[in-house]
Amino acid sequence: MRFSAQVAIIQPDKFGAWRLLAILPRLKTRATVLGLRSFHMPIAKEGFREIAIATVVLGLCAGGSVLVFWPLAIPFLVIWLWVLFFFRDPKRSHDYQPGDLCAPADGTVTEVTQLDSYEPVGGPAVRIGIFLSIFNVHVNRAPCSGRVRSLSYRAGEFIDARHPESGRRNESNTLLIEPDPPMSGPVEVRQVAGVLARRIICHARANEYLPIGSRFGLIKFGSRTELIIPRRTGTETKVKVGDKVRAGLTIVARQPLETGGASGVEQPQGEVCVQA
Numbered sequence: 001m002r003f004s005a006q007v008a009i010i011q012p013d014k015f016g017a018w019r020l021l022a023i024l025p026r027l028k029t030r031a032t033v034l035g036l037r038s039f040h041m042p043i044a045k046e047g048f049r050e051i052a053i054a055t056v057v058l059g060l061c062a063g064g065s066v067l068v069f070w071p072l073a074i075p076f077l078v079i080w081l082w083v084l085f086f087f088r089d090p091k092r093s094h095d096y097q098p099g100d101l102c103a104p105a106d107g108t109v110t111e112v113t114q115l116d117s118y119e120p121v122g123g124p125a126v127r128i129g130i131f132l133s134i135f136n137v138h139v140n141r142a143p144c145s146g147r148v149r150s151l152s153y154r155a156g157e158f159i160d161a162r163h164p165e166s167g168r169r170n171e172s173n174t175l176l177i178e179p180d181p182p183m184s185g186p187v188e189v190r191q192v193a194g195v196l197a198r199r200i201i202c203h204a205r206a207n208e209y210l211p212i213g214s215r216f217g218l219i220k221f222g223s224r225t226e227l228i229i230p231r232r233t234g235t236e237t238k239v240k241v242g243d244k245v246r247a248g249l250t251i252v253a254r255q256p257l258e259t260g261g262a263s264g265v266e267q268p269q270g271e272v273c274v275q276a
Contacts, residue, residue, distance in 0.1 A: 044139055046201050046218045047087025054083040089139050089215070092248040096212055098182070101143045101253040103245035104189050105225035107132040109252075112241055114231065120176060120188050124231040128252055130245060132223045140202075140217040141247040142210035143227055144187055146179040151206055158195055166192055166224055173200045173217075177210065182257040184230055191217060192224040213248035232256055 043051070058076045065072035094102065111129030118125035132138055156171040171193040179185040191200045202217040210216055219225070229235070234256035239245060245252060 041084075042089045042091060043084065044087045044089040044218055046220070047083075050220070051083055051087060054080055058083075086134065086138065086221070088137060090137065092141075092213065092246075094213060094249050096251075097254075099255045099257055100212070100251050101187070101227065101229060101255065102141070102213055103130065103239075103247050103250040103252050104143045104227050105130045105132055105140055105245075105247050106136040106138070107225070107245060109239050109241055109243045109245060110224075112237060112239065115228075118228060121186055121228065121230045125228050126231050126235060126237055126253065128227045128229075128237070128239065130225045130227075132219065132225065134221060137247065138218050138220065138223065139215050139247060140189070140191060140219065140225060142177065142212055142214050142216055143189060143252075144177065144179045144183060144185075145212040146177040146183075146185065146187065146210065148204050148206055148208045148210060149176045149178045149186055151175055151202065151204065153200075156193075158193055166194065170194065170224075171200065173202050175202070175204055175216070179255075182259065183255050184232055184258050186230075188226075188228040190226040190228070191219050192226060193219065194223045227252065229253055229255065 058080045062073035062076040062080075065076065096102065107130040109128060110131045111127065113127040113129075115125040115127055117123060118127075152174045154172050154174070157169045159166050159170060173191045175189045177185065177187045177189065179187055191202060193200055199220045200217070200223075201219070204210060204216040232255060236254040237252070238254060239250070239252045243250075
């Protein structure tokens with residue numbers, strides 16, 4: 001279920017008093033900001049609790065500030081709007097070509113590593129790391145169409161999500177997806193917690209079918225998402241370190257399509273890491 005919010009803004013009334021209008025949640029409504037034109041802003045349901053807490057706490061702080069000096073309420077309003085903005089869940093659609101793998105998260109590419117061998121995919125692989133700042137959309141999307149072969153959660157540390165070791169040391173949740181033929185697989189997606197991110201949400205289940213670009217989870221407040229794919233003869237990486245990507249829209253890699261049962265596994269070349 002998607003949720004849209006009608007954003008309320010501090011406005012002066014005709015008597016010169018200031019009031020902070022509360023958030024008015026309802027389905028398929030519009031959000032109006034500072035008297036500008038209305039726009040739809042779907043909100044991820046995973047953020048309802050945080051939005052409610054922020055509304056109460058920041059509303060009380062803003063209300064107390066208004067009694068002293070109304071401009072003091074502005075920072076609380078800005079923080080509240082940021083909380084709302086953080087949990088946005090924009091609708092997305094894209095025309096994909098056979099072999100396309102889309103970004104599983106919004107953010108900045110901080111790592112493109114050629115792995116000599118990676119056991120879950122059974123040979124050489126490519127790992128693409130995406131860092132999600134607190135200003136990015138944090139909804140995770142399936143990089144390809146396929147069935148979830150397995151899920152595994154691992155407790156761990158909370159080092160900076162931009163660090164290449166964060167995927168192996170931090171708390172994480174990993175999905176192994178068997179892509180629809182003729183794309184070779186499997187494909188691994190790893191949700192990684194960061195310094196601020198302390199809650200990973202994954203709605204996917206084992207044996208569930210995920211269409212490419214479909215949402216399957218969310219990581220709260222800054223994080224990292226990794227995409228690990230088999231490195232076949234003809235595998236193309238479409239992004240480089242520093243590129244900005246959007247989940248479900250940016251094509252980050254393209255796999256050759258298998259024909260006649262040939263796997264086209266590329267011969268090991270050692271590990272080459274490019275990172276920010």
